[in-house]
Amino acid sequence: PTMVNGKLVALKVIRLQEEEGTPFTAIREASLLKGLKHSNIVLLHDIIHTKETLTLVFEYVHTDLCQYMDRHPGGLHPDNLKLFLYQLLRGLSYIHQRYILHRDLKPQNLLISDTGELKLADFGLARAKSVPSHTYSNEVVTLWYRPPDVLLGSTDYSTCLDMWGVGCIFIEMIQGVAAFPGMKDIQDQLERIFLVLGTPCEDTWPGVHSLPHFKPDSFTVYSSKKLRQAWNKLGYVDHAEELASRFLQCFPKNRLSAQAALQHEYFSQLPPRLWEISDINCTLPMPNDRYFPDTWSKTQTRLL
Known part of the structure; x- marks a missing residue:
């Protein structure tokens, strides 16, 4: 962090190569972020362009969800989980309505303020989606959070790409471990997904056989399981298993949108005033909404 005009800021400095000009991803990130004003998206204060560097001046946020979960192992307090x-x-719904995909959702890219405010960051791989039929590079999203359609070589994706990552992050916050921590390669990553959700076929996923990397004989045939069989703590949080299952759909078009997810029963107990906050107002802290110490109760009752 650096002090500018008495404010802590984070500087992202991109060195420019004389012969290359300004890196395209940096320009893309800067132009997208300049237009986004939302309390759940990291604020870009300024862009400083010199001959040698492009510097993005961001608001400073003291930690990220990855570090936060490292400090609170074993899964987060159910109330914090819900607020996060x-x-x-909320942040995703805002960008998706503007035809912008994040494309690299993972805990490291979700910043957490000391009051428990969560902000989407690192839009380096994001891009505006003006025409649904665009084909995009499939080399995005860290493998663990990458949806099966992208792993299988699909480049024809939309906002449902990000919703798979939401499901993975949701489970990681509950369970305290990554949902699909592949150890080797794309094949291993897909096997881990199919082990829980079932190996897809044309009946469950229309068009899967025509994806570039889909070879029916190369995958073990698994039948789908209940999610709590893979992640037992989903059974402790009311409505969590059902919501997670709406995100973790192999067939992209079946994934719940961010906007629809906000209406899910899982959020029915949130304080009503949280729904009345405008885009640019801070979501937290509010009286009684401060987040809780992150330790799972030993006597947590199982919700069946």
């Missing part, structure tokens, strides 16, 4: 997911969906 609510804010993540």
